[in-house]
Amino acid sequence: MRGRDEVRGGGRSTTIVIVVVVLVLLAFAAWYFLIRDDAPDAVSLDAAIEDVQGDSDNADGTALAGSGGSTSAADLTGEWTVDTESGDFDFDSATGSFVGFRIDEELSGIGSTTAVGRTGDVDGSLTVDGDQITTVDMEVNMDSLTTDESRRDGRARDALKTSEYPTATFALTDPITLPADAVDGDAVSIQANGDLTVAGVTQPVIFDVDAQLVNDTMVIVATTDVLLSDFDIAAPSAPIVLSVADEATVEMQLLMVRG
CATH class of the missing domain: 1.20.5 (Single alpha-helices involved in coiled-coils or other helix-helix interfaces)
Incomplete structure (x- = not known):
């Protein structure tokens, strides 16, 4: 026994x-x-410029191509549109224009991670008049949003109500005065006040913007923090997700060329 x-x-x-x-x-x-938290890096002006320059000998980005000197306000004046031809968009090589979000979450047995969603389906324009940016209008197809983990994609789109509101927009509400460095081709930091519309809800936001003229391209990266609850967005849920932060970061990388 x-x-x-x-x-x-x-x-x-x-x-x-x-x-x-x-x-x-x-x-x-x-x-x-x-x-696993292998989210792509946050937007960075240095990284965006490096992508634009590639192997170009003109590494300082201080002049328009072929100008042979510094730029002037007159050189910037006019309409600039999102360049949809340059660069690529995916999570391994986001070298073109894109818009997205970053949000922290707590996962059972894993801990803290950052979820990232992005889309390269962005269009829009800005207008420069002398030393001022007078208009900015951007439109994003949120229904093409993908995340750093494809299994999250459907939940993210559902949370953002993309089937009902496939388009997100940003419109500048106050003109931006450009520093003198901008027309010299140097990197500048500015703020953009405007209305952000996501999931059918519009809220005022302030984007922190870094920009630089590189050859014939205006390279722009911008971020702002928003609350999901302000846009009536319920955080995506899953059995393994313990919590999702209400605060998210909206980020943009834009390559603008003359329209």
């Missing part, structure tokens, strides 16, 4: 060990394929 009990006990122990190993492997697989 003792021998049988020992065999049964040994069998139960082996089963428990196998179950534990399987659970560990499943947890690792879920982390690796679904929720």
Whole structure:
């Protein structure tokens, strides 16, 4: 009897060990394929300029191509539109224009991660008059939004109500006076006040903007923090998601050329 009990006990122990190993492997697989935090870097003017310049010998970005000197306000005056031809858009090589979001979440058994969603389907224009940006109008197709994990895509679009409101927009409400450095081709930091419309709700926002003229391209990166609740957006949910922050960062990388 003792021998049988020992065999049964040994069998139960082996089963428990196998179950534990399987659970560990499943947890690792879920982390690796679904929720590991390999989110792309936040937008950066330096990175965007590097992509635009490529192997160009003109690495300082201080002049329009072929101008042979510094620019002037007259050189900037006019309409600039989003360049949809230059660069590529994907999460491995986002070298073109795109708009997206970043948001922190807490996952069961994993901890804190950052979810990122982006789309390269962006269009729009800005107008420069002398030393002022007088208009900015941007339009984004949110229905083409993808995230750093494809299994999140559907939930993210549902949360943003893209089937009902496929388009997000930003419109400048106050003119922006450009620093003198802008017309010299140097990097500048400015703020853009405007109305952001997402999921059918419009809220005033202030974007922190870094920009520089590189050859014939106006390179712009911009970020602003928003609250999902201000736009009546409910955070996506899943069994493994313990919490999602209400605050999210909206980010843009825009390559603008003369219209």
